[in-house]
Each structure stands twice: as structure tokens, then as C-alpha cells.
Amino acid sequence: METPDPRSNPPLRLLVAFQQSFPDSLPDWVICAPGREMWIAAAAARDGEFTLVAADLEGRATFNLQSARVKRTVTQRPLPRWARYPAGVTLLLAQAGVDVIGLRMVVMGDEPSGVRYDYALGMAFAALWHDLHSLPYTVDTLIDIVDRTRRDYVDESLV
Numbered sequence: 638m639e640t641p642d643p644r645s646n647p648p649l650r651l652l653v654a655f656q657q658s659f660p661d662s663l664p665d666w667v668i669c670a671p672g673r674e675m676w677i678a679a680a681a682a683r684d685g686e687f688t689l690v691a692a693d694l695e696g697r698a699t700f701n702l703q704s705a706r707v708k709r710t711v712t713q714r715p716l717p718r719w720a721r722y723p724a725g726v727t728l729l730l731a732q733a734g735v736d737v738i739g740l741r742m743v744v745m746g747d748e749p750s751g752v753r754y755d756y757a758l759g760m761a762f763a764a765l766w767h768d769l770h771s772l773p774y775t776v777d778t779l780i781d782i783v784d785r786t787r788r789d790y791v792d793e794s795l796v
Contacts, residue, residue: 647667647669647676647678648676650745651678651692651743651745652664652667652678654678654743654745655678655680655743658692658697658741659680659741662680663680664678664679664680664743665679665681666679666680666768666769668761668764668765668768669761669764670746670757670760670761670764670779671760671776671779672760672776673748673757673760674746674747674748674757675744675745675746675748675754675757675758675760675761676744676745676761677742677743677761677762677765678743679741679742679765680740680741680742681738681739681741682739682740684739685701685738686699686700686711686739687699687701687727687739687740688740688741689720689723689742689744690744691717691719691720691744691745691758692745693744693746693750693754694719694750696717696719696720698716698717698720700716700724701739702727702728702731702737705724705725705727705728706728708721708724708790718755719754719755719758721791722755722756722758722759722783722787722791723744723758723759724790725786725789725790725791726759726766726782727762728790729782729786729789730763735766735770736770738769744758744761746758746761755791756787759783759786759787763778763779763782764779767779
């Protein structure tokens with residue numbers, strides 16, 4: 638008997654959190670980071686902004702490409718620590734030529750809070766961009782993207 642793919646059965650609490658956060662939208666994509674317990678439900682946003690709700694942390698951040706370059710939200714507040722991997726992954730892929738569109742997202746996972754949670758969030762975000770554009774990827778591809786993001790964006794912001 639074949640084991641069901643856990644990525645095909647998103648947690649109900651993710652979908653409920655998405656509905657509560659964005660009552661006028663339904664998620665267009667629901668993905669789980671391969672090898673991690675981190676989920677993202679996302680819908681396209683026409684405004685070019687990336688609104689990210691971390692349901693586990695009761696956090697919310699909105700950034701665009703311009704504000705992410707200076708590690709700020711669109712309201713010029715510092716990006717929360719947990720939002721740095723998603724912002725950095727988005728910038729890295731945009732610089733590599735991936736067409737990034739505005740998104741409304743809810744993230745949720747069973748990873749321990751802190752560095753592991755943040756890293757898994759980066760993995761999920763990289764997987765989301767690949768799924769959006771039907772780009773092939775492996776766990777190693779995602780790890781490479783997240784490691785480059787850590788070196789070139791996240792760690793740089795800690796200096």
C-alpha cells in the first residue's frame with residue numbers, strides 16, 4: 638500500500654487561518670516545504686505587495702521588492718526576523734529572472750520557533766515560487782536558495 642503524500646492534505650487550521658486573514662480570497666496555491674513541516678497558503682495580489690501572515694507567531698508583515706531591498710516593510714518598519722527569509726528568497730529569485738507577483742499568504746508549521754522555523758519558512762517560500770512557475774526543483778535546489786539567502790541577506794542584516 639502506498640503512503641499518502643502529506644503535502645496533499647494541508648492542515649485545516651492553515652485554511653481557516655487563511656480565511657480569517659483574507660476573508661475576500663481563497664488560496665490559489667497550498668504547498669508544504671519538502672522535508673519540513675511548513676505550509677503556505679497563497680493567493681495572487683494585484684498590488685505587487687507580499688503580505689505574509691505567520692499564524693503560529695501571530696505576526697503579519699507586508700513588503701514589496703523595493704522595501705525588501707532595505708529590509709523594511711511597506712510602512713518602513715524593520716522586517717520581522719521571521720519574514721527575512723521570505724523577503725530574501727523573493728529578492729534572490731527576482732534577481733535571477735523569476736517573475737514575482739504580489740501574494741497574500743499564510744504560513745504555518747510544526748517546526749520549533751527560532752532559526753529552524755525561519756529556515757523552513759525560507760524553504761517553503763522557495764518551493765512556492767517554483768510551484769507558481771512550474772519550475773522543477775529538489776530539496777537540494779531549495780537548500781541552495783535558502784543558504785544563499787542566509788549568507789547574502791539574512792546574516793547581513795544581523796551585522
